[in-house]
Amino acid sequence: MTxxxxxxxxxxxxxxxxxxxxxxxxxxxxxxxxxxxxxxKWCRPLVVHTGQHYDANMSDAFFRDLTxxxxxxxxxxxxxxxxxxxxxxxxxxxxxxxTDRPDAIVVVGDVNATAACAMVGAKLWxxxxxLEAGLRSRDRRMPEEINRLVTDAIVDVLWTPxxxxxANLIAExxxxxxxxxxxxxxxxxxxxxxxKITTADTRAxxxxxxxxxxxxxxxxxxxxxxxKLEELVAAIEKISEKLTxxxxxxxRTRKRLAEYGLLERxxxxxxxxxTEPLGYIEFMNLVMHATIAITDSGGVQEETTYxxxxxxxxxENTERPITVSEGTNRLLKPAQLAAAVDEALSGRWPKGRRxxxxxxxxxxxxxxxxxxxxxA
Ligand code: UD1
Ligand code: UDP
Numbered sequence: 001m002t003x004x005x006x007x008x009x010x011x012x013x014x015x016x017x018x019x020x021x022x023x024x025x026x027x028x029x030x031x032x033x034x035x036x037x038x039x040x041k042w043c044r045p046l047v048v049h050t051g052q053h054y055d056a057n058m059s060d061a062f063f064r065d066l067t068x069x070x071x072x073x074x075x076x077x078x079x080x081x082x083x084x085x086x087x088x089x090x091x092x093x094x095x096x097x098x099t100d101r102p103d104a105i106v107v108v109g110d111v112n113a114t115a116a117c118a119m120v121g122a123k124l125w126x127x128x129x130x131l132e133a134g135l136r137s138r139d140r141r142m143p144e145e146i147n148r149l150v151t152d153a154i155v156d157v158l159w160t161p162x163x164x165x166x167a168n169l170i171a172e173x174x175x176x177x178x179x180x181x182x183x184x185x186x187x188x189x190x191x192x193x194x195x196k197i198t199t200a201d202t203r204a205x206x207x208x209x210x211x212x213x214x215x216x217x218x219x220x221x222x223x224x225x226x227x228k229l230e231e232l233v234a235a236i237e238k239i240s241e242k243l244t245x246x247x248x249x250x251x252r253t254r255k256r257l258a259e260y261g262l263l264e265r266x267x268x269x270x271x272x273x274x275t276e277p278l279g280y281i282e283f284m285n286l287v288m289h290a291t292i293a294i295t296d297s298g299g300v301q302e303e304t305t306y307x308x309x310x311x312x313x314x315x316e317n318t319e320r321p322i323t324v325s326e327g328t329n330r331l332l333k334p335a336q337l338a339a340a341v342d343e344a345l346s347g348r349w350p351k352g353r354r355x356x357x358x359x360x361x362x363x364x365x366x367x368x369x370x371x372x373x374x375x376a
Contacts, residue, residue: 014044015103015376022052022113025299029108031066032188032363042376046072050089050113061279089116110144115151122154133158134165135319162322182365183357187306191360200285211243211291218250219296226260233262235334239341240271247274292344301329310349312340327352
């Protein structure tokens with residue numbers, strides 16, 4: 001006979017929560033939350049993939065590494081202009097909400113789907129939660145900054161990764177009671193997979209023996225103008241005389257390198273290993289052992305601070321200033337890269353410290369916040 005308590009649970013309909021993922025950095029943010037919600041009886045998490053990233057090594061590989069289920073809904077949006085991606089996502093996701101209305105929607109990060117799905121949810125009066133709210137680069141030429149501002153202005157609950165993000169929101173007039181500082185959830189993915197990351201043999205696969213740098217670049221401000229990208233390629237060539245450079249080439253960047261006639265300078269240089277985008281486990285294994293990461297990625301700035309690895313961010317600003325003030329990150333110009341590599345090679349780069357609530361427990365705090373807020 002079924003115990004009374006179990007029977008009582010089976011009578012309660014679990015709350016349906018859509019977790020929206022579109023692009024590579026979203027998968028490691030939804031995975032810990034998916035697993036934390038899945039373990040709860042009050043909740044039924046469903047992954048919605050908008051399909052902005054679709055190559056196997058930009059999407060499927062992450063579902064596999066992070067043990068995410070097949071998406072409940074795949075919107076197959078693909079590539080396009082900002083308006084095309086945002087508009088197509090809104091139209092497709094609105095139709096999903098009309099046939100399979102969720103009790104709550106979690107949007108993550110700052111990609112086009114974040115703003116698009118937040119707008120859909122807000123207009124259908126479905127509670128929307130923004131995971132990674134409150135980050136600001138103060139640079140409105142970045143498409144992501146527009147997505148952050150739009151999303152944070154209309155959502156019901158703002159989950160922030162750090163206290164500086166709370167302060168940004170409060171300065172913009174967001175009522176404090178809508179904000180829960182849950183910490184950095186991306187690092188929960190690292191902790192969830194730490195054992196596999198530690199034992200991965202990426203260095204052997206790439207035949208790396210000595211010190212190496214990991215390079216990732218994909219910001220339009222860096223890669224979408226020939227002169228800027230050429231300057232970066234020249235800086236990377238220069239440091240490849242000091243240590244091996246592993247350049248995991250983002251599809252946007254590959255396209256631009258080819259278009260500007262720069263691809264061979266990366267693929268044929270003796271000190272540079274150009275690779276396809278790597279899976280999460282392989283990539284994080286490389287980061288753990290790198291002398292320095294050279295990047296314009298948001299996630300890599302955070303992961304290197306967490307791991308105490310020197311990080312040179314080739315940008316004029318960052319929406320993650322805590323990685324500079326507390327962690328290992330520095331904003332540099334291409335001309336400053338060689339000196340930075342020398343400093344990292346000599347072991348003089350300060351180790352920094354982990355920001356508060358960057359502890360691998362953010363998903364647990366998010367689950368608690370959601371349960372309370374939905375009164376489940
Ligand atoms: C997007 C996000 C950015 C995020 C980045 C993470 C926005 C506005 N941009 O930028 O915030 O940091 O993802 O990687 O949402 N392409 C492929 N295969 C794919 C995906 C893209 O070949 O699977 C190529 C296409 O040529 C496409 C180009 O990459 O036009 C750019 O892709 P897109 O998704 O528009 O922007 P990202 O630069 O990836
Ligand atoms: N990443 C990966 N393989 C790669 C490059 C990046 O797994 O070859 C991971 C890494 O964890 C990083 C995350 O993808 O933090 C973020 O991706 P991206 O730089 O594309 O997006 P951003 O964080 O800039 O939005």
